[in-house]
Amino acid sequence: MIIFPDLPDIQVEEVAVAEEITLTLRTTSPTASCPSCGTVSSRIQSRYTRKLHDLPTVGRPILLIVHVRRFFCKRSTCAQKIFVERLPDLCRPHAQRTKRLQEALRQLGLKEGGQAGADLGSELGFSGSRDTILRLVHQSERPAKCEPHVIGLDDWAWKRRLRYGTLICDLERGLPIDLLPDRAVETVSAWLKKHPTIDTISRDGSSEYASAIKKGAPQAREVSDRWHLVKNLAGCVSVLLASCLTQLRRAEVVAAAGVEQVEQPSGEPPSYQRTRAERRAQQARQAERQARYEQITALQKQGMKSAEIAAVVGMAERTVRHWRERGDIPYAGPRKPRSSPLDPYKTYLLERWHQGCRSGAQLERELRAKGYKGSQKAIYRCLGTLELFVSAPSRRSSAKACSETESLPNPLLALSAPQATWLFFRKEEDLKAEEQETLRQLRQASPDLETAYQLVKEFLHMVRELSGERLEEWLDKVEASHLQAFQSFVTGVQQDKDAVIAGLTLAWSNGPVEGQVNRLKLIKRSMYGQADLDLLKRRVLHHDKKSLERKNKKKQAQQEEHLKIPRMREKSTNLQCTTSDISKVA
Numbered sequence: 001m002i003i004f005p006d007l008p009d010i011q012v013e014e015v016a017v018a019e020e021i022t023l024t025l026r027t028t029s030p031t032a033s034c035p036s037c038g039t040v041s042s043r044i045q046s047r048y049t050r051k052l053h054d055l056p057t058v059g060r061p062i063l064l065i066v067h068v069r070r071f072f073c074k075r076s077t078c079a080q081k082i083f084v085e086r087l088p089d090l091c092r093p094h095a096q097r098t099k100r101l102q103e104a105l106r107q108l109g110l111k112e113g114g115q116a117g118a119d120l121g122s123e124l125g126f127s128g129s130r131d132t133i134l135r136l137v138h139q140s141e142r143p144a145k146c147e148p149h150v151i152g153l154d155d156w157a158w159k160r161r162l163r164y165g166t167l168i169c170d171l172e173r174g175l176p177i178d179l180l181p182d183r184a185v186e187t188v189s190a191w192l193k194k195h196p197t198i199d200t201i202s203r204d205g206s207s208e209y210a211s212a213i214k215k216g217a218p219q220a221r222e223v224s225d226r227w228h229l230v231k232n233l234a235g236c237v238s239v240l241l242a243s244c245l246t247q248l249r250r251a252e253v254v255a256a257a258g259v260e261q262v263e264q265p266s267g268e269p270p271s272y273q274r275t276r277a278e279r280r281a282q283q284a285r286q287a288e289r290q291a292r293y294e295q296i297t298a299l300q301k302q303g304m305k306s307a308e309i310a311a312v313v314g315m316a317e318r319t320v321r322h323w324r325e326r327g328d329i330p331y332a333g334p335r336k337p338r339s340s341p342l343d344p345y346k347t348y349l350l351e352r353w354h355q356g357c358r359s360g361a362q363l364e365r366e367l368r369a370k371g372y373k374g375s376q377k378a379i380y381r382c383l384g385t386l387e388l389f390v391s392a393p394s395r396r397s398s399a400k401a402c403s404e405t406e407s408l409p410n411p412l413l414a415l416s417a418p419q420a421t422w423l424f425f426r427k428e429e430d431l432k433a434e435e436q437e438t439l440r441q442l443r444q445a446s447p448d449l450e451t452a453y454q455l456v457k458e459f460l461h462m463v464r465e466l467s468g469e470r471l472e473e474w475l476d477k478v479e480a481s482h483l484q485a486f487q488s489f490v491t492g493v494q495q496d497k498d499a500v501i502a503g504l505t506l507a508w509s510n511g512p513v514e515g516q517v518n519r520l521k522l523i524k525r526s527m528y529g530q531a532d533l534d535l536l537k538r539r540v541l542h543h544d545k546k547s548l549e550r551k552n553k554k555k556q557a558q559q560e561e562h563l564k565i566p567r568m569r570e571k572s573t574n575l576q577c578t579t580s581d582i583s584k585v586a
C-alpha cells in the first residue's frame with residue numbers, strides 16, 4: 001500500500017476529497033492476538049469504526065475512518081473475554097490521532113510552546129489544541145539518565161531578585177541536563193550526590209554553589225568561571241578609575257576658576273540593600289558625576305554655552321542642559337518612563353508649529369478643544385523644546401569654531417569611569433589610534449593608574465593564555481602595590497584560590513551554561529511566565545537530532561582548535577620578558 005507502506009495489514013477502501021481528505025480503511029489480517037494473554041484469536045464478536053486524525057497532505061487535513069473488529073479471547077482462563085484488535089504501528093489505544101501526528105504536535109509543543117505550537121499547527125493543517133499539545137509534551141519520555149563528568153552550574157531567574165533556579169549543563173556534550181527549582185545548598189548538593197561520576201564543576205563566584213559542591217561532590221574539582229573573575233576585577237578597577245577621574249576633574253575646576261573648596265557629593269538616594277562593594281562602587285560613580293557637575297558649573301561661570309561645555313566634558317548637550325536646569329546631578333538609578341497627558345497631542349502640536357503657529361495661548365485653546373486635560377505648563381515646555389531644537393545648529397557651529405580656535409580640551413575629562421575601564425580591559429591591538437592615545441594619557445595621569453593597568457594586563461594575560469600557575473605571583477604584586485581598589489577582588493580570590501587557579505588553567509568555563517541560560521530565558525518568556533517547572537524543564541532539555549548533530553560538528557571543530565593551544569602557549573612564554581618590567585612599577 002503506497003499511502004501506508006509500513007502498515008501491510010490495512011487496506012484503503014475509499015478516498016473522499018473535500019476540504020478534508022477522508023480515507024476509509026479496513027484491517028485485513030484474519031486473526032488478532034489478545035492484549036492480556038497474547039492468545040491468537042479468529043472469532044470475531046463485532047465491528048465498529050474509529051476516527052483518527054493524521055498528518056495533512058497536499059495542504060489538507062486527513063481523517064482516517066478505520067473499521068476495526070472485536071474478537072473473543074479463546075483462552076477460557078483469560079480475564080478479558082472480548083478484545084479490540086490493536087493497530088500498534090498506527091495509533092495508541094483510545095487515541096484520536098495517529099502516532100505520527102502526535103509526534104509532530106509534541107515537537108511543535110517542545111519547540112514553540114502550547115499556544116504558539118497550536119497556532120502554527122493550525123496554519124499547517126495539524127489538528128490539535130493548546131491543551132492537547134501540552135498534554136503530549138508532558139507525556140513525552142524524559143531524556144535518558146546520563147553520567148556526566150564535567151558540568152557547569154549557573155542560576156536563572158524565575159523572578160528577578162526574588163526567586164532563582166539552577167541550570168546544570170554537561171560541558172563535555174554542551175547540553176543542559178537538568179533544571180533545579182532553586183539554588184539552595186541542599187537542593188544542589190542532593191542533586192550532586194546522585195551523580196557521583198562528576199569530577200569537574202565550573203561555577204561562578206557564588207558561595208552557595210561552592211558550599212553545595214563541598215557538601216554534595218567533595219571529589220570534584222571546582223573551576224571558577226573566567227568571565228565572572230574578569231567582571232569582578234573590572235568592577236574594582238572601575239571604582240579606582242572613577243575616583244582618579246574625580247580628582248582630575250576637581251583639579252581642573254580649581255585650576256580654571258580658582259575655586260578653593262568644592263562641596264562634597266550629596267547623600268546617596270534611598271535604594272535596595274546592597275553589599276559594601278556595591279555601595280563603594282556607587283559612591284565612586286556618584287562622586288565622579290559630582291566632579292563632572294562641578295566642572296560644568298565652573299565652565300558655565302566662564303560664560304560657556306551648553307554645547308561648548310558638552311564638547312569639553314564629553315556629554316550630550318541635552319544632559320548638560322538638564323543638569324544645569326536642575327542645579328544638581330540626578331540620581332543615577334533605574335529610570336521609569338514617565339508618560340504625559342500631552343503625549344497623544346504632540347503630533348498635532350508639532351504639525352501646527354511647523355505651520356507657523358507659535359502662540360502658546362492659541363495652541364492651548366486648540367488642544368483643549370481637542371480634549372487635552374493636562375497643564376498649560378506642559379504645552380509651554382514642549383514649545384520651549386521645539387525653539388531650542390531650531391536654534392541648536394547655530395550653537396553647535398559656534399562651539400565648533402570655538403574648539404578650533406582655542407586649545408584642545410583634555411580628552412581624559414571627556415571620559416566616564418565605564419569608558420575608561422573599557423580602555424583598560426580591551427586588547428591593546430584592538431584600540432583605535434586615538435583610544436590608544438587616551439589610554440596612554442590615562443596611564444600617565446597617576447602612578448596608581450599605571451600600576452592598576454599593568455595588573456589588569458597581567459591578569460587578562462593569565463585568563464587568555466590559561467596560565468593560572470602565575471596567580472600567586474600576581475597576588476604578590478597586588479599586595480606590593482597597596483592599591484585599595486583591588487582589595488575586595490583579592491580577598492575573593494584568596495577565599496576561592498583553588499577554583500580560581502583551576503579556572504585560569506583548565507579550558508572549561510561557564511560560557512556554554514550562560515548560553516543555555518539565555519535560551520532558557522527565551523523559552524520562559526515565550527510562555528509569558530505561565531509555564532510550570534516541568535514544562536519549562538522539558539522544553540529546555542529537549543534537543544532534536546539535527547541540532548545535536550550540528551553541536552557535535554561544532555565541538556569537533558573546537559577540539560581541533562584546542563590542539564593548537566600548546567603552540568600558542570610556547571609563544572606566550574616569550575612574552576614574559578616584557579611583563580617582568582611590570583614588577584618595577586608594582
Ligand SMILES: [Zn+2]
Nearest residue numbers: 034037073078
Ligand atoms: Zn486473553
